Amino acid sequence: xxxIDKERIKLIALQGMISSELKRFSxxxxxxxxxxxxxxxxxxxxxxxxxxxxxxxxxxLVAAKxxxxxxxxxxxxxxxxxxxxxxxxxxxxxxxxxDTRRGQPSVNAKYGNAVALIMGDYLYSKALDTLGSNEMFExxxxxxxxxxxxxxxxxxxxxxRDDLSISEEKYLEIIDCKTGSLIESAxxxxxxxxxxxxxxxxAFGKFGLNLGRVFQITDDxxxxxxxxxxxxxxxxxxxxxxxxxxxxxxxFNNADNQSKENxxxxxxxxxxxxxxxxxxxxxxxxxxxxxxxxxxSLAAKFGDDxxxxxxxxxxxxxxxxxxxxxxxxxxxxx
Numbered sequence: 001x002x003x004i005d006k007e008r009i010k011l012i013a014l015q016g017m018i019s020s021e022l023k024r025f026s027x028x029x030x031x032x033x034x035x036x037x038x039x040x041x042x043x044x045x046x047x048x049x050x051x052x053x054x055x056x057x058x059x060x061l062v063a064a065k066x067x068x069x070x071x072x073x074x075x076x077x078x079x080x081x082x083x084x085x086x087x088x089x090x091x092x093x094x095x096x097x098x099d100t101r102r103g104q105p106s107v108n109a110k111y112g113n114a115v116a117l118i119m120g121d122y123l124y125s126k127a128l129d130t131l132g133s134n135e136m137f138e139x140x141x142x143x144x145x146x147x148x149x150x151x152x153x154x155x156x157x158x159x160x161r162d163d164l165s166i167s168e169e170k171y172l173e174i175i176d177c178k179t180g181s182l183i184e185s186a187x188x189x190x191x192x193x194x195x196x197x198x199x200x201x202x203a204f205g206k207f208g209l210n211l212g213r214v215f216q217i218t219d220d221x222x223x224x225x226x227x228x229x230x231x232x233x234x235x236x237x238x239x240x241x242x243x244x245x246x247x248x249x250x251x252f253n254n255a256d257n258q259s260k261e262n263x264x265x266x267x268x269x270x271x272x273x274x275x276x277x278x279x280x281x282x283x284x285x286x287x288x289x290x291x292x293x294x295x296x297s298l299a300a301k302f303g304d305d306x307x308x309x310x311x312x313x314x315x316x317x318x319x320x321x322x323x324x325x326x327x328x329x330x331x332x333x334x
Contacts, residue, residue: 001056008280010328010331011053011055011328013057013324014325014328016200017065017321018040018058018062021074021075022054022061024027025054025075025079025082026063027077028075028079029057029079029082029083030048032083032126032127032130033047033083038186040119040122043107044116047107050102050104051103056081056182057078057081057200058325059186059187059190059211059322059325060077060186060187060189060190060204061075061078061324062188062189062191062318062321062325063191063194063197064191064193065184065194066195066197068267073134073241074193076134076136076161077136077139077190078190078194079084079130080128080143081137081143081185081189082131083123083127084124084127084146084182085119085182087123087127088150088182089101090107090108090116090117090123091116091120091154091257093106093107093108093109094108096241097113101299103174124147126142127143128140131143138326139256140188142145142185145181146184146185146202147180147184149176149181150177152177153175153177153181156170156173156176157243160174161242162244162271163244164267165252165265166249167249168246169211171246171249176212176213177215177300179216180209180211180213181212183300184209184212185209187208187211188204191203197313198312200313202294203310206305207309207310208308214306214326214330215244216301216327218332218333220247221244221247221292221295221299223236223237223238223239223245223248223334224236224291229309235283236276237280237302239275239276242273246287246295246298247286247287248282249291250290250291250294251289251294252289254289254291254294255285259289263285272322278282299330300330303326303330306326310322
């Protein structure tokens with residue numbers, strides 16, 4: 001059995017507990033992801049063609065799962081989380097000028113940059129409007145803050161683009177805002193709907209924040225290790241686009257002065273041209289000075305922190321499946 005198949009089995013196991021809720025979620029999401037004009041509706045249908053793993057709504061639904069019937073409000077909240085996540089992908093593809101997303105041409109490649117930007121804004125707004133219209137004010141407050149934090153992260157990435165001296169602290173701030181905040185909110189919202197766990201929703205938020213860190217660090221490691229799930233995406237893309245991530249940050253801080261100076265000299269020569277030309281040397285530099293191993297170990301630590309956050313709160317099948325979600329993300333590196 002291939003690694004990809006094993007990962008799918010883990011995700012299927014996680015989602016099996018909430019299969020009926022996921023069916024309701026899919027129906028609600030399909031209803032919400034429509035447009036008030038024929039053109040918006042066309043693009044919404046196109047976006048839905050790209051298959052999502054539904055990871056964030058899955059976490060929300062697992063956290064909310066109890067012996068009682070899962071309310072329509074929970075399903076609506078999960079659909080809004082997925083809409084916001086989809087909006088971030090449209091914006092990411094616009095910023096990165098990506099050609100593909102989820103096995104098909106990206107919205108910006110098919111419809112143009114302006115449409116991708118506007119559609120991202122539309123989905124953000126529609127998700128928040130849906131929550132407000134349904135008087136779901138706590139999820140609305142959480143996700144409103146989340147959208148602000150994700151925008152902050154994009155600006156921080158712009159500020160630190162091509163900054164080889166970016167600190168690990170700044171990197172963690174960026175990934176907490178960019179990736180961690182939405183997963184944190186999804187878990188907090190889910191626990192808030194669970195009468196048995198609502199008083200522990202902050203612990204579930206901590207679980208989600210740490211899981212978000214694991215998710216982004218492993219995602220950044222794929223840039224160095226390669227990722228067979230991202231068809232057609234080469235390694236070194238973050239580097240060529242000026243995004244300095246954890247493996248490089250640690251290696252650069254851990255390297256001897258001469259090695260740093262040599263790399264900086266070549267970087268200055270390539271900076272005005274194509275940074276991807278020095279990718280083989282960058283990858284070797286990161287390997288040599290322990291960047292890959294350090295990023296792996298930090299991801300594992302945050303995975304342990306996520307599990308510890310709920311170890312005395314969640315139990316039984318729910319706890320087991322939340323632990324599976326951590327292992328699912330970590331095992332993408334194996």
